[in-house]
Amino acid sequence: MDQFLQQLVNGLSIGSIYALMAVGYSLVYSIMNFSNFAHGSVIMLGAYFGFYSLTALGVPFSAAFGIAIFGTAAIAVIIERLAYKPLRDRRAPFLYFIITAMGASIFIDNSVIATIGPTPKTFPPDLLPAFLQGAPLEWGALSVGRIDLTIFVVAAICLAVLMVFIDFTKLGKAIQATAYNMKASALMGINPDFVIILVFAIGGGLAGVAGVLYGMKYQVFPQMSAITLKSFIAAVFGGLGSLPGALLGSLLLALIETFVSGYLSTQYRDLFAFIILIAMLVVRPSGIMGKDAEDKA
C-alpha cells in the first residue's frame, strides 16, 4: 500500500509538470489549429532565463521567476511574428507551419548547445527560497519533496487563473470566439492579430513557469524540448484544444506511466504511452475531452 501511495504521489508530481507544458500547447492549438513544436524550446529557454537570472544576475528568486516568464512570453511572440505570421498571411498550407516550428525548435536548441554548452546545470539550493530548502515532507513511509508540492500548487493556481480568465473575462471570451471561428470574430470587431499575440504570450509565459519549475526539480539542460513530447501526447490524450483536457490528459498519462514502470517494467513504459496514444487516436481522436467536430480540410 505504501508503495502504491508513493507511486501515486510520484505520478501526480510528474503530471503537474506535464500539465503546465500541455496547457501551453493546447492553448495555441485551439487558436491556430496547428501544433507548435517550438513550445518545447521555449520551455527550455525559460529554465535558462531563470537559472542565469538567479546565478549570474544575482536577483532574488521571485524576480528571476518573473524574468523567465516575461522572457519566454516575449520569445513566443517573436517566434510567432517572425516565423508564423508570414505563413499565415500567405495562407500557407498547414504543413509549412509544422516544418517551420520544427526549424525554430532545432535552431533554438542548438544555439543554446553551441553557445552555453550541453552540460546540465542545477539550481544552487542556497539560492532558492527558504521553504524549498528543507528536507522532504514525510508521512510515515510516504515522502513528498517540497518542490513537488510547490509544482502541484503552482500548476493548479496557474490553470485555475487561466480558466477564469478564459471563461469570465472579455479578453478570454475574445480568445474563445477567435478559436471558434477566426473570420467571424474578426467581422464582429475582434482583432485576430491581437488575440493571436495574446495567446502566444500566455502560452509562452506558462512555458516559462514550466521551464523554471522543471529546471528546479531536475536540471537545466538544452535537450529539454524532448521531454515536452510527453506533454504533447498528454494534450492529444486529453483532447487538443481543451484546457481541462490538457490537465486531465497530463495527470492520467503521468499516472499510467508511473504505475507501469513501478509495477510492470520501466523499459516498456514509453511503449505503453505510445500504444495508448495510438489507441486513443483510433478510438476517439478528439481525445477525452476534445471537441467532437473535426474539420478535415
Place this chain on the structure above:
Amino acid sequence: MEYIQGIAVLIGINLIAVLGLSILTGFTGLFSFGHGGFMAIGAYVAAIVSSRLGLPGPLAFPAAILAGALAAGVTSVFIGKLTLNLKGDYFCIATMGFGEAIRVILNNIDYVGGARGWANLPQLTTWWVVLVLDVVCVVLVWNLINSRHGRNMVAVREEELAAQMAGVNVFRSKMTALVVSAALAGVAGALLGNYIQFLRPTMFNMAKSTDLTIMVIFGGLGSISGSIAGTILLVSLPEVFRNFAQWRLVIYGLAVIVIMVGRPQGLMGGVELTPSGIRKLLAARRARARLEAELKAAEQGGN
C-alpha cells in the same frame, strides 16, 4: 579515395530514403517524424536475412533488401490504416510515437543485439549497388509522380476537400505515398546496415527522421531533383565545414525557417532538372516578359 567513396555511398543511401520521404511530404503534404523507424525495420530485417538465414551468396543481399523493404512497407500499412484518416497533426504525432516505439522495441530484442548493437554484419553494400539502386529509385519515383497517382497526391496536398469532391480517393493516395516512402526507407536502412557493418537502434532515432525531412525541405517540396540536390548538399557539407560542426544544426534550423517563410520551393525552386522542366521554365519566363511588354504598351497607349 576510400573516404570519398564512403561519403558517396552515404549520399546514395540517404538519397533513397529522402526520395521516398519526398513523395510523402513533398508531394502528398504529410509530415512524418518517424521514418527513422521504417529505416530501422528495413535495416534489421535485412540484417537477419543476410546473416542469419544462410542463403547462398549472390542471392542473400537482394533477398535481404527486398525483405527489408517489404517489412517496412507492411508495417506502414498498419500504421496508415490507423492514422491516415486523421488530421495532419495527429498523423505527425503518431509517426513520432511510432518511430520512438520501434526504437524501444528494438532495444529490447536480444536476438538482434538490443541496445548493445549488432556488429560484424557482412559488407555487402558497395558503391555500384548503391548507384544502381539510386538510378532505379529515381526512375521509379519519377514515374510515380508523373502518373495519375502522383497527380492525385499533389491534389491531396493542395486542397484535400476539393480533391475528394473531384473523385480522388484521398485515403488511397495517402496510403500509397506512405507505403512507397516506407519501403524506400526500408531499402535505405538495409543498405546502411550492410555498409557500416554495425546496427544500433539509436542510429534511427528522431534526429535521423528530422535529418531526412530537412534534406527534403532544402531541396524544395515537390521537386525530385531538389531532393537529390538537398541530399548531396546536406551529407557532404558537414565534411567540408568540420570546423563549424557545433553550428551546423543551428544553421539548419534557421535555414528551415527562412526557406519555409521565404522560398518554400527550396534550392531548385520547383523546377525539375530535366529537358522538359527547363523548357517549361524558359516558356514561363518568355510568357511573363511578353505580358509585361503588353502591359507597358497598354499604359503608353492609354496615355
Place this chain on the structure above:
Amino acid sequence: MRKSLCSMLVAAMALSLGAQTPATVKIGWFGPETGDSALWGQAELNTVKMMANDYNAKGGITVGGKKVKVEIVAYDDKGDSVEAVNVVKRLISQDKVVAIVGAQGSGEAIPVAPIVNDAKIPLVASTATNPKVTVSDSGAVNSYVFRACFTDPYQGKVAAYFASQKLGKKKAAILMTIDDPYSTGLSQYFKENFEKAGGKVVSEVSYTSGEKDFRAPLTKIKAANPDVVFIPAYYNDVALASKQARDLGIKQLLLGGDGWPSDNLISLAGKSLEGCLFINHLDMDGAAAKPMRDEYKAKYNKNAELNSYMVHDALLMVVDAIQRAGTVNSVAIQKALTTCNLQGITGHIKIGANHDPVGKEAWLIKIVGPDMKFQEKFATAN
C-alpha cells in the same frame, strides 16, 4: 594547385626513400567533440594536443635514433556510430595516420574495428570498456584494436568484491540504464560476482536514457530494503537519481562505476552523494596524476576529466610502441603493442592475449564533501 603538386612531390620523395623515418608522425584521434558526450571528447582532444606539444617542445619523440615530431589529426564523431566509421576512413585513407587513439565510446569503437583491422592501422581505445571492442562476436581477437582501460566484466567483479568483502554488504539493489550496454553489462557482471560471493540482489530496476525522473524505480528499491544500491550509470543520471533517492527517504550507501567521476558530479548532486563510493581507473587527486592535472589546469583553466588521463595513457602506449619498434610502420607498431608493458598515469598497463590490460588496478574512491578521496586500490588477474 602548386601546393598539392608540392605535397605530391614530397610524398613521392618520402615513398621513394622507403623505410626511412619521416620528420613527423601522424597519429589520429576521434571522439565526440559535439553531442551528449562532448565533455569527454573535448577533454580527450585537449589532452592529446597538450601531449603532442610537450613532445614537440623537446624536439619530438625518439624513433630509431632520430627525433620525430608528433602531429595529431583529430575528427569529431558526434557520438554517432555512422560518423565514427566515416572519420576513421578519412583518417586512414586521406590523412594516412600510422595509429589512432580515442574511441571513448564502445558504440563508436565496435563498428570501426573491422576497418582498422583491414587497413592494418592500430587503434588504442581510451575508455571503451565493452568486451566486444577487442574481442568480436565470433570470439576472435580484433588484431588491430587495443585499449588502455579495464573492461566491464573486470569492473563488475571489482565492484562486487568491494561491496561484499570490503563493505560487508549482503543485499544489493541495482539501478541501471536499460538501453546503455555499458550500464547493463556492468550491472550484469556485478550481479554475477556479488551472488557468487554470497550476496543477494534484492531489486533490479532500470530506466531509459534521457530519463530525468527515477522515482518510480527508486520507490521499488526502497520497498526492497537493500544494504547498498549499485548505480552503474553516468554522472548526470547519478546526480539526479541520488537527489531523488534521498528525497524519497532512501538513506543507503550508493556505489558506482567509472561513469561517475566528473568535475560536475558533486556540484550537480549536492549533499546527496556524501560518503558514497565509486570505482575509477585511477586516483584523479593523487600523486601520479598531479603533474598532468596541474599542467592541464594551467593550460586550459579547467579540471582534467577521467578521459584525459585515459587518453593520455592510450597515446603513451602508442608512442611507447613506436619507440620500441624503432619505426613508424603501422604493422610494426601493432606488433609492439601486443607486448606493451608500461606504467601509465592510470596504473600498470600490461597487454594480454585479448589486447586488454591484464590485472589493471581499480581504485575505490569516496566522496567526502566537495572532494573525491582515494580509499584503496585493488587488482586481480583478469
